[in-house]
Amino acid sequence: MKPHFCRPVLYISTLLEQASNVDNNHDVYPMTALDEITLRTPDALLNGLATRQVISNCLPDFEDKYELYACDIQHILISIRIATSGNIIEFEFKCPECASIDSYEINIQKNLPLLSAKKWFTHLEMPDFVLTFYPHSYRIQNDFALLKFKIDRQLFQLSKLPNPEEYTGIAIQLVETKTKLTLKYYSDAIQSITMKQNDIKVMNRTHINEWFQQADTSQQNQIIAFIDEAIKETYLPNFNLTCDSCKKNIEIPMDMDFSKQFRDNIMFLSEEEILESLEKMGKQITAIREDLMKSVWFMRGSISYGDSLFLTNNDRKIINKIVEDNMEASKKMGMPIF
Ligand SMILES: [Zn+2]
Known part of the structure; x- marks a missing residue:
C-alpha cells in the first residue's frame, strides 16, 4: 500500500x-x-x-x-x-x-504518442488464409525471453571453451530447442486462422500451434514479420x-x-x-x-x-x-x- x-x-x-x-x-x-x-x-x-x-x-x-x-x-x-x-x-x-x-x-x-498497439487488431491476408492476432501476456513474453536468454548464454559459454568444436552436437540441440520455442512464441500470438476456401475458422490453440509448426517457411516468415511489426509499434523508435x-x-x-x-x-x-x-x-x-x-x-x-x-x-x-x-x-x- x-x-x-x-x-x-x-x-x-x-x-x-x-x-x-x-x-x-x-x-x-x-x-x-x-x-x-x-x-x-x-x-x-x-x-x-x-x-x-x-x-x-x-x-x-x-x-x-x-x-x-x-x-x-x-x-x-x-x-x-x-x-x-x-x-x-x-x-x-x-x-x-x-x-x-x-x-x-x-x-x-x-x-x-508514436507508440501504438493498433496493428495487433488488424488482420493478415494470405493467399489461402486470413489470420487475426492477439498480443502476448507479459508472463508469456517474459518466460520466452528468459528461456531464450538461457540458451543464448549457454551457446556463448560453449563458444568460449578451449575446443568448441567438440560441443557442436550440444550446440545444434540448443539451436533446435530455440527454434521450436520461437515458433511456439509466434504461434501463441495467432488468435484465429480462417481458411478462405471453405470459410472455416480455427481458434483452437493446439490446432493453431500444429498448423504453424508445419506451415512452409515463407508462410511462417510472413506471419513472423507481421507480428514483429505489431511488436515494433509498441516500442519507442x-x-x-x-x-x-x-x-x-x-x-x-x-x-x-x-x-x-x-x-x-x-x-x-x-x-x-x-x-x-x-x-x-x-x-x-x-x-x-x-x-x-x-x-x-x-x-x-x-x-x-x-x-x-x-x-x-x-x-x-x-x-x-x-x-x-x-x-x-x-x-x-x-x-x-x-
Ligand atoms: Zn565514434
Whole structure:
C-alpha cells in the first residue's frame, strides 16, 4: 500500500485500451527507494519479477485488477520514467567505432504518442488464409525471453571453451530447442486462422500451434514479420545518434524493460565480470539504505524506516537539502550536531 504522501503524477490509458477504444485512467506514481532497490536485485531482474514489481508499485491497478500485456510494457515503463524523473533521458554511449564516450539525451514525452498497439487488431491476408492476432501476456513474453536468454548464454559459454568444436552436437540441440520455442512464441500470438476456401475458422490453440509448426517457411516468415511489426509499434523508435568524434551514425534500439536490459548487459560477460557487476549493484543498494537511514535519523523519527522506503528520489533530495541546511546553520552557530 502507498503511504499517504505518495501521489500519482500521471494518468494513462494503456495502448491495448487505446486500440480497443476503452477509456480508462490508471494512476501512475513515481518510483520509490523500494523500487530503486528492486532494480538493483540481480535475481529479480533476471527472472522478470523486477519489472512486474515496479509496475505494480507504480501502477497499483496492475497489482491485481488487470493482467499485464507485453504490448503495454514499454508505454507503461516510459510513463513511470516520466512520473519519476521527467521527460528527458540522459545517457552516455561508447562509440563502437572509435570508443569515444559521449552524452546524449532523448525526449521520451515527445515520442510517447508514436507508440501504438493498433496493428495487433488488424488482420493478415494470405493467399489461402486470413489470420487475426492477439498480443502476448507479459508472463508469456517474459518466460520466452528468459528461456531464450538461457540458451543464448549457454551457446556463448560453449563458444568460449578451449575446443568448441567438440560441443557442436550440444550446440545444434540448443539451436533446435530455440527454434521450436520461437515458433511456439509466434504461434501463441495467432488468435484465429480462417481458411478462405471453405470459410472455416480455427481458434483452437493446439490446432493453431500444429498448423504453424508445419506451415512452409515463407508462410511462417510472413506471419513472423507481421507480428514483429505489431511488436515494433509498441516500442519507442530506434534512437539515431552521430558520434561527435568519428561522425559515425549509430542506431540504438530503445527497450525500457529493466529485466531485458539486465539480461542484455550480462549476456556476453565472463563469470568474473558478472560477479563484479553484481557486487557493484550490492554496493548501490547499501548506499541507498544508508541514505534512507540518514533521512530517518535526521527527520527526528517523523519518518520510520518503513516509510522511508516509499520516498521518491525527489523527496530524498529535498530531505538531504534540509539536512545540509541544518548542518550548515548549526555549524555557524557553533552548536553540536546530533
Ligand atoms: Zn565514434
